[in-house]
Amino acid sequence: MNSHTSLSRGAGVALWRQISEALEREIRDGVHPAGARLPTEAELSERFGVNRHTVRRAMAELEEQGLIDVTQGRGTFVHLGAIAYLIGRRTRFHENMRRENRAARLELLESATEQASGPIARELEVTAGTPVIRLDTRSHADGLPLSLASHYFPAARFPGLVEIFRETGSVTASFARFGIADYTRRRTRVSARLPDAREQRLLEITRTRPVMATEAINVDAEGAVVEFGLSSFASDRIQLVFEG
């Protein structure tokens, strides 16, 4: 009666890798369903007959792959596959969430009026130093953070925007107050990277789960730039869909 799961020592493949592959198989096979708690490090090191460090190396790999979530003092859990969709181009955040039947919220983290720096000015098509309004927001769907964003607007065109946004909680609704019935996405740049400390905290993700970083330009019916936005999306919770 050996409770150990046999690993091949001295073969070409590291023990920690054999362990992570065994656990990955078990997770994919449903031995540990989504949300389930995994055995503790101590129990696993007992089961596999290795040092706790070796188990920890394997767990780090699984966390990196997004298969498990680890919390100090709590334990290790099979990652809850959270799916979500979003749309590009001409759609709005609240509209999107409504289509997905999700409770939407756009939280205002911070706001300021600043002088446009070089890159911001170029995207907004104003001269550097022109006053711009910056709104830092965090979006939620069903209570889970989806994205962080910094929205930049030409201050001259949108006096009192911050208060209006505080009322409406929506960029689209705020634009409407200024007579902008429609606006469209001129361009979106997408890249991917690992999150910085702020993103990890505010998006509630671990440091090994990538974010999609976007730069977006919105223009009014006349083609004038009304908003430049820098966003980062929790890639585990969202997929960007561009239709054209």
Place this chain on the structure above:
Amino acid sequence: MNSHTSLSRGAGVALWRQISEALEREIRDGVHPAGARLPTEAELSERFGVNRHTVRRAMAELEEQGLIDVTQGRGTFVHLGAIAYLIGRRTRFHENMRRENRAARLELLESATEQASGPIARELEVTAGTPVIRLDTRSHADGLPLSLASHYFPAARFPGLVEIFRETGSVTASFARFGIADYTRRRTRVSARLPDAREQRLLEITRTRPVMATEAINVDAEGAVVEFGLSSFASDRIQLVFEG
């Protein structure tokens, strides 16, 4: 004369984190220029007055962030910042690379004719089991791998596609042989994740650098689906730009 760099012990911040932050600062400040070799783990553990394991933990963090490249037996080097751009929507790979003045190559890794599985069939708008041609490709810009892709085509419409692609090395040029002068992108889905083993190898990236995974549908002038493509892009080398 203490050659140690002072760390604060017993403060709230782990030693390995202080070390990775110190090295990150040095790299960003140009103390270690891109491509430069970093001191060995032994030298760093001496400098910071910690165990080599603690240095290794810090190095793992920097590698995860993409700041350094580590190779067994060789040493540790500051990551060479490779930049590249790409475009979305109605443009073509070779056209893109020409605009960026980069040497483009689309390498055929594998090809096969298969029966369409459920998801593939749905996207290609054919019934499941219909024969489809699959082309697995790898794209390069200036010799560096940019992306991997699996392209699916309805086999009935494109007899002999594989040989034609082998000749032309281009999807667009192959389509032209079948009388398709133009085709457009109907939809693109974008997500981000960490690369699997195959992607790590073929894209020549480490396991901590994210890839952008895309699903794309191309249609001809009549709106019929001519191609469904699954790609993964090395996010360190490319940025996706969607214009609309």
Place this chain on the structure above:
DNA sequence: GGGTATTTGTTCGTATGTATT
């Protein structure tokens, strides 16, 4: 609310294997 047990996180030490130069 508070103390205790549990569980993961950090750090040290040591030994040996493997890839590169």
Place this chain on the structure above:
DNA sequence: TAATACATACGAACAAATACC
């Protein structure tokens, strides 16, 4: 071949966060 440098693995101890009573 020898030296160097990173990779893996074991053991021990304490810290920090959480859960439980």
